[in-house]
Amino acid sequence: MRLQDKVIIITGSCTGIGKAIAERCVAEGARVVIHGLEPDLGETLVVKLGPENARLHIQDLADADAPQQLVTLALEAFGKLDAIVNNAAMVVSSNINTTDADFLRQVLEVNTVAPFRLIKEALPHLSRTRGCVLNIGSVNAWSGEPNLLAYSISKGALQTLTRNLGDTLHRENRVRVNQINPGWVLTEKEAQRKQEQGLAENWYEAVPPVFAPAGRILWPAEIAAAAVYWLADESGPISGQVVDLEQYPLQGRNPPKDTSTLATTTKPGFDTAVSKL
Incomplete structure (x- = not known):
């Protein structure tokens, strides 16, 4: 039990990567605060995890009192x-x-x-337990896709926040701050987005090799497995680090020399992934 008796707030955990992290944290002995905007999905997850292990809070993180509400619920x-x-x-x-x-x-x-505000609200309590923060970023923080401008800007800023607080809070408050940057992950919402862009219902079974050398994209559970290390005491004093979780190197990777092959394998909806290269 790598997270035995730890109490963890996980924002955006009614679905996708957050849900997978919540499930893995409870499996590792933690108790969690589930958060999101989908009451039905959140309630279903709490039942699955057990009310002794999970509590649910539904609120827009942009609300002024959201950080306080989440921290108060955990306490x-x-x-x-x-x-x-x-x-x-x-x-x-x-x-x-x-x-x-x-x-x-x-x-x-x-x-x-919102992540900054939640860190600030939680800081006194994390200091008492010598706790930690894990920010979930994106490989788009490095430059981003043409059609993800605002999102990419926000993730680049989050990455800088992690680097800065990972140093200052570790020195002054004994609170570690780290970040993982997932690549392309098969969440429920990503599956829906690609269908809305014109792909077949089973589009993820035929992702071009240039985007998925392994023959598939990442699963939420694989991101959750990595998250446990940073939340556990076994990551020791490591702080201020950002780790990419993708199946190829983002920086320095070149597109295939034979672009005609890419053209024949690319389908509508895959075009925005080209800029990850």
């Missing part, structure tokens, strides 16, 4: 706080032509400002 339900996982994010398509200042601010509020 009232379980008596302490050992870690927070900033996973919730707006994953929305936009480019320079479709992104205005108000839209960019909205994305930044959820994807970057």
